[in-house]
Amino acid sequence: MFWVYMGVIMLLPLYAQFKVKSTYNKYVRIRSTSGMTGAEVARMILDHNGLHDVKVVESKGFLSDHYNPLTKIVALSPQNYHEASVAGTAVAAHEVGHAIQDKEAYAFLRFRHRLAPVANITSNASWIFIIIGLVAQSMNSLLGIGILLMAVGVLFQIVTLPVEFNASSRAMNQIVELGIIRNEEEPHAKKVLSAAAMTYVAATAVAVLELLRLVLIFTNRND
Numbered sequence: 001m002f003w004v005y006m007g008v009i010m011l012l013p014l015y016a017q018f019k020v021k022s023t024y025n026k027y028v029r030i031r032s033t034s035g036m037t038g039a040e041v042a043r044m045i046l047d048h049n050g051l052h053d054v055k056v057v058e059s060k061g062f063l064s065d066h067y068n069p070l071t072k073i074v075a076l077s078p079q080n081y082h083e084a085s086v087a088g089t090a091v092a093a094h095e096v097g098h099a100i101q102d103k104e105a106y107a108f109l110r111f112r113h114r115l116a117p118v119a120n121i122t123s124n125a126s127w128i129f130i131i132i133g134l135v136a137q138s139m140n141s142l143l144g145i146g147i148l149l150m151a152v153g154v155l156f157q158i159v160t161l162p163v164e165f166n167a168s169s170r171a172m173n174q175i176v177e178l179g180i181i182r183n184e185e186e187p188h189a190k191k192v193l194s195a196a197a198m199t200y201v202a203a204t205a206v207a208v209l210e211l212l213r214l215v216l217i218f219t220n221r222n223d
């Protein structure tokens, strides 16, 4: 049982990382029929949604694409920004999906933003309590506190999932509706977005398992 658990928490994230890289690398080589760069795709979808004030800039680093709700900037990694690929189209549309969520004050996104600073603090603090609680059996209550603090971070990761899936479904709707991709390109764009979503699912699964393991230790001690 222990080895199954270790296998899942160690291999699942690695597999998800491998999958997102290999899928991306495959579809970044396939030129999109629209011939639009990721930057052009992002601009077009933003303008179509009245988001003229949201800027599209180039970011540094492999798959560093993101949307910053504070600065209202869609940042695309160099390849996605400059090249016209199926992968770049999908990723650019996904990031704009977050900008649209922001504009519409999408509930999960708002909740995630409110939770972010709290989760940041509790996640960092939780380890101190957990480590002391684990080492010193007599201080099981500290372990309990650590678990509660850690649960806030896990909740944050769980809330990230609907935000990510929703951005991807918005992305697909937009690129289809605006005729940016053709029918035969649709499954390819979907594959890129699903692979990216998998990394969030894997990270969340690991976090939930870690939390459960600590809860089991905590409750066994209390018996």
Ligand SMILES: [Zn+2]
Binding pocket: 094, 095, 098, 164, 167
């Ligand atoms: Zn996203």
